Amino acid sequence: MPDKSQSNIDKVLSNLAENEGAALERLFNFLRIPSVSTVSEFAPDCQKAAEWLAAQFEGLGFTASVRQTPGRPILVAHSDEAGPDAPRVLYYGHYDVQPADPEELWTSPAFEPVLVDGPVGKQIVARGAADDKGQVMIWIEAFRSWRAVMGKLPVRVTVLVEGEEETGSPSLKPFLKEYADELKADVAVISDGNMWDVESPSITTRLRGTVYTQIKLRTARCDLHSGLFGGVARNALNALTQLLGGLHDEQSRVQLPGFYDDVPELPDELARQWAALAFDEAALLSSFGLATPAGEVGRPALERLWSRPTADIHGIWGGYIGEGRKTVIPAEAQAKISFRVVAGQDPQRVVQCFRRFLDERRPADAQISLEVLGMEPGIEIPSDTRWMRAVRRALGDEYGKEAILGGCGGALPMVGALKGILGMDALLFSFGLDDDQVHSPNEKFELRCFRQGARAHARLLAELGRAV
8 A cells, every 4th residue: 555644745845846946036035134133233134034934934824923022033933733633843943144244255245145056056145045044944945845735734833933043042041931831842843053964964962061161360469570579479370371271181181170070971873873974083174274183182083072071261361461561470360261061061060170170279379260151051862762763764765874963062052941941852953064154255055955955854744743
């Protein structure tokens, strides 16, 4: 007996192909809205982008509304036509984009999208093409084709598209808390990042979090003359650099007491999969002018990037840094230091470990204060849930190969907020590429990625509707 569900998805995929020209025109209209969240003069354009999205969802039979926040508005839309017994899926994205500066480096105006030839086919060039308007539109087009062919979606859908992701999403967590009951779902879907390469889909299952701190070390009551007091008075900058020089040992392991106590080893299956990717660390280093690997000695590159914690000094200052000479012994020195943490590490405990490190190594006559500027936990998304099995099947069917279960060295606060506030995991898979030049001039999104991304999302809807 023929598989009716397979026949349905084939029809949906055919509809996507037949209507690709119209889908691209809709994307281009979206890209023409300069919804830059960081610059206040573009606030009306952010409002316009949210309203444009609301009109798109209303045209697809959703109930949609633009909700005002202390910052940029948030679009919320719902479709319940699949019925009360169907799973509910929350789709998240953002409509805001980075500024176009420096505009003179663009080969075409940043907010006038164009199709150009590239090494793997046509490319969509415009600000926001890959981050994140193009990747929002691929799941909207999947919704559109499902409704055109089947009359309704196979799952209940809630959509949240914010306008402050590029500025740190300051309004998002309060919004999630205020509307938690309305936004709850079985699982979330996020496409806002990169795949392994244009032929290899990937699912992010590990995200490092962050503990960001600032320390101040003070010695004497005031700066002193280095000729009169050098060799007698303690130099705050000397003391601070000596202290921070002990953050790592000769093997580049972080020296905070207890720092690695809760760091798990990578499962053997993942270690084998990552090793099979044959990641070219030398090529990566060469691309930005380096030749020698850093980080924990004896650990493979992808493990160091995706599943191991780190410590880094981001800035250090004190004393005199103006033009010419001023021979002072600084009385105060400061530094910003962050720790990338992994799932299993408690950010609060990492702060405690850092306080202990500073206390144990504090030089005589020095006072040290520690300020915590932000904390996000590391996250591991379970790979054996029915939702994860659904996305693995969808990507496998579209690309003809198993999706890579990868990691992300950076923090994605939305994933943590979804888990902490709404109690749901996220399916985090994306269709951007490393060379898309997001946040830079000539940002692009491969037409091939737009096309296959929409197809993959259409397949995912079918899989989520029968997820087991």
